[in-house]
Amino acid sequence: MKRFIVPAIAVVLFYLEPVFGLFSPLDINGEYRYLIPRFLIMYLIFISIYYSRNRAMVYALLFGLLYDVFFIDIIGLYSFLYPLICLLASYIVKFIHQNLLVTTIVSLVLVAGLEFALFQFFSFIGLTDISLQAFVSERLIPTMIANSIFLVVLGWAFKYVINARLLQRLNQPN
Amino acid sequence: MPQFFSNKRLILLLVGVIFLVALISFSLRDRDNASLPEQIIKDVVGFGQSIFSKPTQYITGVFDNVDSLLNTYEENKRLKGRLEEFAKLQADVNDLASENTRLREVVDKQDDLRKYEPIQATVIARNPDQWEEKIILDKGEVHGVEKNMAIMTAQGLIGKVVLTTPFTSTVELLSTQNPNYRVSAMVTGEKEVFGLIEGYDDERKELILKRIDSNIEIKKGQKIMSSGLGGIFPKGILIGEITEVSTDDFGLTNMAYVKPAADFALLDHVMIAKRVMTTVDGTDGENTAIDEDES
Numbered sequence: 001m002k003r004f005i006v007p008a009i010a011v012v013l014f015y016l017e018p019v020f021g022l023f024s025p026l027d028i029n030g031e032y033r034y035l036i037p038r039f040l041i042m043y044l045i046f047i048s049i050y051y052s053r054n055r056a057m058v059y060a061l062l063f064g065l066l067y068d069v070f071f072i073d074i075i076g077l078y079s080f081l082y083p084l085i086c087l088l089a090s091y092i093v094k095f096i097h098q099n100l101l102v103t104t105i106v107s108l109v110l111v112a113g114l115e116f117a118l119f120q121f122f123s124f125i126g127l128t129d130i131s132l133q134a135f136v137s138e139r140l141i142p143t144m145i146a147n148s149i150f151l152v153v154l155g156w157a158f159k160y161v162i163n164a165r166l167l168q169r170l171n172q173p174n
Numbered sequence: 175m176p177q178f179f180s181n182k183r184l185i186l187l188l189v190g191v192i193f194l195v196a197l198i199s200f201s202l203r204d205r206d207n208a209s210l211p212e213q214i215i216k217d218v219v220g221f222g223q224s225i226f227s228k229p230t231q232y233i234t235g236v237f238d239n240v241d242s243l244l245n246t247y248e249e250n251k252r253l254k255g256r257l258e259e260f261a262k263l264q265a266d267v268n269d270l271a272s273e274n275t276r277l278r279e280v281v282d283k284q285d286d287l288r289k290y291e292p293i294q295a296t297v298i299a300r301n302p303d304q305w306e307e308k309i310i311l312d313k314g315e316v317h318g319v320e321k322n323m324a325i326m327t328a329q330g331l332i333g334k335v336v337l338t339t340p341f342t343s344t345v346e347l348l349s350t351q352n353p354n355y356r357v358s359a360m361v362t363g364e365k366e367v368f369g370l371i372e373g374y375d376d377e378r379k380e381l382i383l384k385r386i387d388s389n390i391e392i393k394k395g396q397k398i399m400s401s402g403l404g405g406i407f408p409k410g411i412l413i414g415e416i417t418e419v420s421t422d423d424f425g426l427t428n429m430a431y432v433k434p435a436a437d438f439a440l441l442d443h444v445m446i447a448k449r450v451m452t453t454v455d456g457t458d459g460e461n462t463a464i465d466e467d468e469s
Contacts, residue, residue, distance in 0.1 A: 022441070075198070076194045125202065131332050
């Protein structure tokens, strides 16, 4: 049963993202603030760092593809960016000391990078024309605040689950 | 970094990038229908999504109920004040409706642009990255939803269907930046003036109504409704209210900023308006009538 708990959490997070998306944009004093849930990619970064890079990239490709087809109808965008982020995460932790705080910061920096890459892409194909300044104040900062709260609350749980699975795999080589 | 960019990896990377660009350009094309694998994925994911979003909506519903319970006293007082006004209005509406049917019988005209069958739907997901203004509904082709149908809430028009699968449909909201998104609208008043809703001003949070005949004067505060002349939308769905009138870039026609009547945030239950009268291609959308010819 424990085998399936890592992908099962990924599925739950995948479905939770749009549910949180229903509450956004928040209307604060007449100004819209977009909170973009990025739970799944942060979880995948954790898998990539603590468990196995290849496993994380396979999940990233799969969920990226589902995301593309179901939500944004541009196939190839998330299915490219998600594995790329997992790959970057695994390269970064080779050079720095690995602990929960560092992993959290790395995940948040990568999520900010993902947001920025998406902003560049959507500006490029002309689906949005907001300025960089508006992007930072309306989207990036609220998104980062919301996601860091999520990660601070649940980051240790991710690590705990992934470590439990890793221990189990080491004990049973099959 | 010789070991990172070994030959095999470099080739793999290049092939990957080419494949990616090909896929993106394929999906950015104006596609009329989702391909079969896409439809299957959408239906399966949509089914899972509705399992997750329905309990959430139940919970938010409970909070809403508690919230409105707390306001009951104030609201009741306010509503009582308007009750008499409503009774009179109701009588007027009944009178006009019966007169309208009578006159229709006289001229022997049954079809009406205003008539539509509402299909109730629940929003199961909102595009979580929110770059495109899209929501996904739990009703699809088997429930009679077709591309380009109008989506409304109790307050007014919010968007139109852009993609359907057997059990889900994707809706693009009016607040989109998509330049190909048009809705045929009219300014109500003593004289109806027609125009097209084209574009959304992100800073003002208002829609832009263009191509209004400059000979006819329009004023701030007039209501905008769907005209039904775009071919697919029924007539008379409220869109919003004019906040500012100016001339367009070339000075030939007028344009107006329209404050939308409906709220695009926190959508949960919406209505799909299926027009009773025959639909044709027009400004509301394209490639619908062609599909009907083929089938």
